[in-house]
Amino acid sequence: MGLELKMPDLGNLSESVQPLECRVALVSADRTLAGDWVNALNTTAAQHENPYGVRFEAVTPAGVEHLLREEDRLQALIVDGGSDAQGLAAAEALADLIHGLRSELNIFLITHGAFAGAAPQSTGSIATLRQRFDxxxxxREGNFNHMFRLVQAFIARRASTPFADTLKEYVFSARDAWHTPGHSGGDSxxxxxxxxxxYRFMGEHVFNTDLSVSVQVLDSLLEPHSVIQEAQDLAAQAFGAQHTFFLTNGTSTANKVVIQQILGGGGKIIVDQACHKSVHHAIVMNRCEPVYLKSVLHPEFGIYGPVRRSDIEAALDEHSDARLLVITSCTYDGLRYDLRPIIDYAHERGVKxxxxxxxxxxxxxxxxxxPTALECGADYxxxxxxxxxxxxSQASMIHVQDPDFDDHRFRENLNMHASTSPQYAMIASLDVARKQMAMEGYGRLKQCLQMVxxxxRAVDETGVFRxxxxxxxxxEPLGGDNIRLDPTKVTIDISAxxxxxxxMQIKLFDQYGIQVEKTTYNTITxxxxxxSTESKLLRLIHAFKQLARNPRKRAHVGSPRRLPEFTHFNCLPADAYFAETEELPLMDNGxxxxxxxxGRTSADEIVPYPPGIPVLVPxxxxxxQIxxxxxxxxxxxxxxxxHGLIFxxxxxxLRVVRETREKKREE
Structure with missing residues (x-):
């Protein structure tokens, strides 16, 4: 574990909207022990500085699952492993249950020291216990002062924001700036x-947190060693990764970095045709040979979903020389793969x-x-x-658990794409976003799901919207693939x-001040x-109820246009993109x-939106048909x-590859 038992600066706690309360459950079937220990720990907490409001309570093993699901303020559990093999095995099973439901919580084990040292008698070794318990x-020790301080230190560690705190401290130290950027803290x-x-519109701190890389105390995003590295380590722990890297120019750059890590200089990549355009760009930049997989169209709603699992497996079987499989999960519409069997199938064939x-x-x-992609074994x-x-916006992360990970090469690849002048407010926001999820993510998401x-229910009750x-x-083609839905993306059928x-998007914006995320010809999302707040939810429901009172009669309702079939490649995307080209009209006399x-070769990526899937790539x-x-x-x-047309x-x-004289004579 190697935890340094020091308390972070807690000066910002006074700004919290509500007093902090951290509940810690002591789980034991021995009611006498549990009662005595909880009383002693709460007495200890009352006698010491307790800025997080740590409070202990007893719960039986049978009540743990209910507590995990219902108590948002729960931050840690102390599990009584008894003093025999059966008790230790039960404690390990309980730790797995806790991690499966609330991965962010700290878990501590009470056991008999001599017995835990005799690891072969238990279900695992000391190393195994250390994996399950913090x-x-x-x-037998009963040192409640030490126990309280240790529990508090682990909670404090999770609640810390090393980079954001350092940035705040530096700004409040009010140093004179004789360095970039030129606005010098907004003074210009x-x-x-x-x-x-x-300046007044944006606010003081937008400018005085916009600092130069010459401020050494803020570490270096490109070569982190102190507070940025510490923040990234906390993020890796929070999201379940081996390594985490912060980016300030979006997931577009993140995808390019990973693809360059695996396929820099060329190689075969299997990829969903509906993947983000950054993947298509990376294919060009790294001279990759793509194998495109066809997304499945939902004909009624014009929504392109995942690729069929059988198509992915067939591509992996056919292209044994492929080195990387790229999957988008979840999609823009919230559809996500059953990833574990797909990832396992790829790994069995040596594909990252x-x-x-x-x-x-x-x-x-x-x-x-x-489960998330990392839990299902994704390498990146x-x-x-x-x-x-x-x-x-633009603040993103790359999570890594590739067993063959080359840290040095990865940092070099990252540095090729990242700016040498990162926006420190973005880095701080990543640090804070991680803290929020580690401390209250479960409770906030529970509220989101209740709002959903x-x-x-309110949308369906209108009788017009669904x-x-x-x-x-x-x-239908995806029916047997165990596709799941992220409920936080709510797609509404507006056909009626x-x-x-x-x-409908324009109507909601103009009449009700509501901006939606996306549309198809007959849906909004x-x-x-x-x-999301209760007030926003109230206004959205009100808008749907009002609009449902006066539906419009239309003689003809549109239908989605099915994307044309993906044709073959005449050359590598990179060869086409960088080739000598000419521009040919698309509409001249039809x-x-x-x-x-x-029959010509496209030199550009042509992407109609919606649906945002390329009909042509270089x-x-x-x-x-195209x-x-x-x-x-x-x-x-x-x-x-x-996107991609020239006007x-x-x-x-359309920009196409210029044909050679020899080819023209052949024709």
Whole structure:
């Protein structure tokens, strides 16, 4: 364990909205021992400094599960292992139950010292006990002062924010800045008649926490050794990783770093066609050979879900030279894979697994949302901490548990992509977001799930709108894949309202001041996060009830456009992207444009949004179906963003690989 028993600076506790209360349960079937120890520990707590409000209570083993599920303020458990092998085995089983339900809690073991030392007689060794329990107490010792201090020290460690505290202390030390950035703590703006309003709008601390890497006390994100490294270690412990790395330029960069770590210089990668564009970019940057897997479309709602497990397994069998499998779980719509059998299948074939958990950073902190990718054995997991937790935009993490992890190479790869001028407020927000989940994540997520149930029930009661269930969202081909749903993403069928998804999005914004997360042609999706409040929920439900009173009659309701079939590659994506190219019109006389484009090789990634899945990637051959699909999107009544097109004088063009003279003569 190697825990340093020192208390962090607790000066910021006075700013808490509510007094802190940390409940610690002593679990024992021996009611006499439990009662005596709890009384002694509470007496000790009353006699010592107790800034966290640590309070002890007794509970029987039979009551532990109820306590874990219902008590949000529970922070630690002391488990009585008795003085024989049977008692120790029961304590180990109980520790596994606790970890399975509340992974963030500290667990301590009371046992007979001589017996614990005779490890072969128990279900495990001392090392095994140390994996399950944070610290061991001898039941004969009875040093309650020491026990109280140790329990408090572990809670304090989890509640610490080493980087955020150091940043705050530095700002309050009011040093004169003769270094970058040029606004010098906001002094360049504060008294300006032209831009002083921006300073006042943003606030003092936005500027005085924006500091230079020359401030050595704040450590280095690119080569951390002190407070940033300590914050990352705490994050690894909180999220269940072996190593965790902070990033201040999003999960886009996180994905590129991991792919470069495994495939820098080239190699074969198996990847979901619907993966984030950063993965496609990394394929180009690292000269990878992609094997794209087709996402399954839900035809009724226009939602692209996961890839069929059988398709993933077939790709792994067919491409024995693949080195990396990339999976997105959960998807933008909250659909997540049954990851363990997929990861096991990949590992049996020597393939590393990267899981993009950009939308699922919260999953480890509530039993209904587990198991997470790390628990299922993923080698690398990337998370957008800012999407669902309390971090600033662009603040992300990479979690690692690759048994072949090369720390030195990874840091070099990370440094190639990370800025040498990181935003310290983002790093602090990662530190604080981790602390919040470690100390109150379970309780906050329990509130979120209660809000979800209230919202879903209220939406269904309108009789016009319908909150889609897991069964509604899983397309028939995925029926046997044990796909799960993250309930914090609530997708609502608005078909009966007579409005399209885009029209409903505008209506909610203009009339009710509500911004939703995403739309399809007949659905809208809202996120229930840690920042959701009862008042926001009330206003959202009110808006749906009002809109349900006056549904609009429409003669024709749209339908989702199915993505065209993915064609083959004429060359590596990198070769196409960096090749000599030409621009060809997409719409000029329709048929003429199609005739010129069919059979050519795309040099760019072309991504219509929605659904945000590329219909072309560099190196891919352009088919008649693809040309027709893009032309239909541009001619449709509903505006569709198409990323990757070039517009010259409002004329859409595609960048394609220039053909050689020899090939033209052959034709």
């Amino acid at each position: 610290e061991l107490f001898d039941r 703006l504060r008294n300006s008649p032209w831009v002083g309003d921006f 697994v990267l899981v993009d958990e950009a939308w699922y950073a919260h999953g480890y902190f509530h039993p209904e949302l587990r 997991v990337t998370q957008s901490t800012h999407k669902m937790l309390s971090a600033f 149930e209230t919202l879903r 909150a889609l269930t897991r069964e509604d969202l899983i397309a 309202s007579g409005y399209s998804g885009k029209e 809202v996120l229930v996060t840690l920042g 048929a003429v444009a199609a005739q010129d484009l069919i 190196g891919q051959e352009i088919s008649a 040309v027709q699909y893009l032309q239909q999107l541009l001619q449709g009544q509903t505006a569709t963003e198409i 010259r004088s409002d004329e859409p063009l």
